[in-house]
Amino acid sequence: MFCALASAVCFGTASVLQAVAARTTAPGTGSGVDPRLLLRVLTQWRYLLGLALDGVGFVLELVALRSLPIYAVGAALAATLAVTAVVAAPVLGTRLSRAEWGAVGVVCGGLALLGLSSGEEGHLRGGPELRIAVLVFALAVLASGALAGRLPDRARAAVLGLGSGFGFGVVEVAVRLIDDFAPTALLTNPATYALLIGGGAAFLLLTTAFQRGSVTTATAGMVIGETVGPALVGVAWLGDRTREGLAPLAVTGFALAVAGALALARFGEAPVDEDGGPHPTGEDEAAGRRGGAARESQGDSGRESRGDFGRES
Template sequence: MICALGSAVCYGTASVLQAVAARAAEPGTGSGVDPALLLRALRQWRYAAGLALDGLGFVLQIVALRALPIYAVGAALAASLAVTAVVAARVLHVRLSSTEWAAVAVVCGGLAMLGLASGAEGHRTGSAALRWSLLAVALAIPLAGAAAGRLPDRARALTLGLGSGFGFGVVEVAVRLIDPAAPLDPANPALWALLLGGGAAFLLLTSALQRGSVTTATAGLVLGETIGPALVGVAWLGDRTRGGLEWLAITGFAVAVAGALTLARFGEPPAPAGEGGEGGEGGEAWRVDARE
């Protein structure tokens, strides 16, 4: 659980850095999936630093997934929004409302309940059908992102967010389907699902961060990376809770995700100076000079 929370700290801090860098990058083609946008964002030192934190967070996430049920790790990763809110408050001087501070506390409480209720990870290795299905989902994610570029703003944001969340969810499940004794086995569809799902998730998330309001997208991200993988872990991989504490695990999971959704506006990229923002209280503080 310490590794899962450490991963959330890394991801949450990286989000603040990447939001500034992605907004400073030149606009792309308008497609839901824009690989060139990722290359342009990499020219910003903040984005590179954010990627380094993402790499460390991913290592911690893998360690956590090898010891905890997917539902516990997924909820901890959703808590990265609480980290983003706190980091934004400290670094970018964003003012959190009393409701948002309460949401941070709610997320922490939900994670505490999950920590008490979580059992060990399930020991099922997953069927071949599950591995191939995971690869099919990973292949569908960039196609959905490309289609999102032609949707109206709100539907586009939700589709990009859900697609990114599904991509990160694919990574969570794939880690459990890869044999630690042969992690680079090219015959294992889960390995390709991990690579494709993770890459597509980053592309969609970067596009969402760069293209205006992504509060809806961030909510979709949280839902996509938590609920689906949690159900797969329980139904097909044998994830369970400690005896008699199923109710506490379900409550903790729901509370943590609900608190994260309340903080969804902190997926919002900082608006350029002189533009109106819709980030609510503290929106002015997000208007930083991305060239600094």
């Protein structure tokens, strides 16, 4: 459990460091992707430190998945949003409302309940059918990106976010299906390819969702996809269980952790304003949308309101 929580701390802190690096490298940039800016951000120590933390977090996640039920690790990873929100407050100048601070507390409370009630990982390793099914599902997640491109903006962000969550969930399940790390065994195990395809698809779909839709909607879909589905697979096919008589406590803790994470979904990418200013609060966002609508009705074809951070530049 310590490794799972430490992984969430690494991922959440890395998001903030990378956001700071992006701000200092290209403040006030316009739309489009400039490869020169991408290369420039890769020279920033904060961004590189964030990448290193991502790597450490991934290793800690793998260790946790080899020792804990999938439902406990998934809920702990959802706490990444709580870490991002807390770290972003002093570093990026974001303002958390009372409700959001309450959501951070709910996430922590849910994880505490899971820590008390979760048992050891299940000892079932799944048969060849489950390994093949996970690989097929990973390919389906990758293909979903092309189908989601035809959907309206809001629906597209939700589908892409959910697909990325399923991809991360594939990684969680595939780790449990790899029981022999000999080179020959890895190459002949469908779960190995499912892990690589699922992880790659997850990052691709989530990046696309952030570029073309709402950060909040995409992140909410991701949280649901990477927690609920893998948890069910762990319980139904891999033998994950709770401590004797504490199943209701585990279910409550899981639900609280996921619900709290969903309430913090706007911190999924730790977004900042184009001028480097603080992230708007919910009231600021609503006011920005009203102002943008008023300008549009007057024939103003300028840029969108700063408050509508759902569309990334």
